[in-house]
Amino acid sequence: MxxxxxxxxxxxxxxxxxxxxxxxxxxxxxxxxxxxxxxxxxxxxxxxxxxxxxxxxxxxxxxxxxxxxxxxxxxxxxxxxxxxxxxxxFPNSRIYPDSLPARAWARSAVAEMHAGFGSIRQEMGMNVSIRVELSDEAFNEGLVKDLRRINEVWEEGLAKFGGPFLAGGEFGAVDAFFAPVVLRLGSYLGAGERFLGERAKGYMERINGLEGVREWVAAGVKEKERHEAHEVESLEGPGRKLVRDLREEEQSSGRA
Incomplete structure (x- = not known):
C-alpha cells in the first residue's frame, strides 16, 4: 500500500x-x-x-x-x-527544474496559474467531454486578456528554456498546472486558434499526447455522472454552440 x-x-x-x-x-x-x-x-x-x-x-x-x-x-x-x-x-524527481532561473520562473508561473485566470475558469468551464464552438461574442474583455496572457507565458517559457516543456526539457509542476488550460482549449473550439502562437500550439499538442492526459480524458468521457452546475456552466453565455459530446459517442459505440 x-x-x-x-x-x-x-x-x-x-x-x-x-x-x-x-x-x-x-x-x-x-x-x-x-x-x-x-x-x-x-x-x-x-x-x-x-x-x-x-x-x-x-x-x-x-x-x-x-x-x-x-x-x-x-x-x-x-x-x-x-x-x-x-x-x-521527492527532490530528485525534477518537479521543479534544477536550474535556478528556470525554477524561479516555473514557481512564478505556477503561482500565477493557481491564483489567476478567473475569466478562463468562468467562461471556459472544465468539461473534457464536450466540443463547443465559440463565436466572436463569446470573447469578452476578461477572456481575451487571459488568453493572451496564456500565450505570453507559454511562448516565453518555451523560448527562454528551450522546450519541449515550459521550463525546459522535462515535464514538471508548471506543466501540470497549465494542463487543464490545454484541455479547456480543446473543449472550446476557436480560442486556441485565435490567441496562441505556433510554439504554444505545438506545446498544446505535446501535452495532449502525454499518456497521463490521454488516460484522464478517456476516464472522464466514460463517467456516467452529469453534474448539472458544471453542464450549465459549460454552455451559458453568448456565442456558444455545442457541436459534439464524446459521452454520447461513447455510449453509442458501447451499444453497437
Missing part, C-alpha cells in the same frame, strides 16, 4: 484534481487514487467530504507515514501545497 493517498473528484470536470494527479502519474510517483463523485444538485463545496478534506473540496493528499511521534496522516488540501510537499518528498 502506498503512503500517498490522493483524493480527487470527477475527471470530466475537475481541473484542480488533474494537476497533482497528472504530476504524480507522469513522474511515476507512488500514490493511490480515491475518486469521490460530485453529489447531484450540489455546488463546488461538498460537505460529505469533511471526513477526509478539512475544507470539503479536492484535491486532498494524505501522507500516511509521517515522522516519528505523529500518529495521524499529514493532510494537504490545496493543489499548490500538494505540489510543494511532493517537491520536498
Amino acid at each position: 502506498s503512503s500517498y493517498h490522493l483524493h480527487i473528484t470527477n475527471k470530466n470536470y475537475s481541473s484542480w484534481s488533474l494537476r497533482p494527479w497528472l504530476l504524480m502519474k507522469e513522474l511515476s510517483l507512488p500514490f493511490e487514487e480515491h475518486l469521490h463523485p460530485l453529489a447531484p444538485g450540489s455546488g463546488y463545496r461538498q460537505p460529505q467530504w469533511k471526513s477526509f478534506s478539512p475544507v470539503c473540496h479536492v484535491p486532498c493528499l494524505h501522507y500516511h507515514h509521517p515522522p516519528s511521534g505523529f500518529s495521524d496522516p499529514i493532510i494537504l488540501w490545496e493543489s499548490l501545497a500538494i505540489v510543494e510537499f511532493l517537491h520536498e518528498q
Whole structure:
C-alpha cells in the first residue's frame, strides 16, 4: 500500500484534481487514487467530504507515514501545497527544474496559474467531454486578456528554456498546472486558434499526447455522472454552440 493517498473528484470536470494527479502519474510517483463523485444538485463545496478534506473540496493528499511521534496522516488540501510537499518528498524527481532561473520562473508561473485566470475558469468551464464552438461574442474583455496572457507565458517559457516543456526539457509542476488550460482549449473550439502562437500550439499538442492526459480524458468521457452546475456552466453565455459530446459517442459505440 502506498503512503500517498490522493483524493480527487470527477475527471470530466475537475481541473484542480488533474494537476497533482497528472504530476504524480507522469513522474511515476507512488500514490493511490480515491475518486469521490460530485453529489447531484450540489455546488463546488461538498460537505460529505469533511471526513477526509478539512475544507470539503479536492484535491486532498494524505501522507500516511509521517515522522516519528505523529500518529495521524499529514493532510494537504490545496493543489499548490500538494505540489510543494511532493517537491520536498521527492527532490530528485525534477518537479521543479534544477536550474535556478528556470525554477524561479516555473514557481512564478505556477503561482500565477493557481491564483489567476478567473475569466478562463468562468467562461471556459472544465468539461473534457464536450466540443463547443465559440463565436466572436463569446470573447469578452476578461477572456481575451487571459488568453493572451496564456500565450505570453507559454511562448516565453518555451523560448527562454528551450522546450519541449515550459521550463525546459522535462515535464514538471508548471506543466501540470497549465494542463487543464490545454484541455479547456480543446473543449472550446476557436480560442486556441485565435490567441496562441505556433510554439504554444505545438506545446498544446505535446501535452495532449502525454499518456497521463490521454488516460484522464478517456476516464472522464466514460463517467456516467452529469453534474448539472458544471453542464450549465459549460454552455451559458453568448456565442456558444455545442457541436459534439464524446459521452454520447461513447455510449453509442458501447451499444453497437
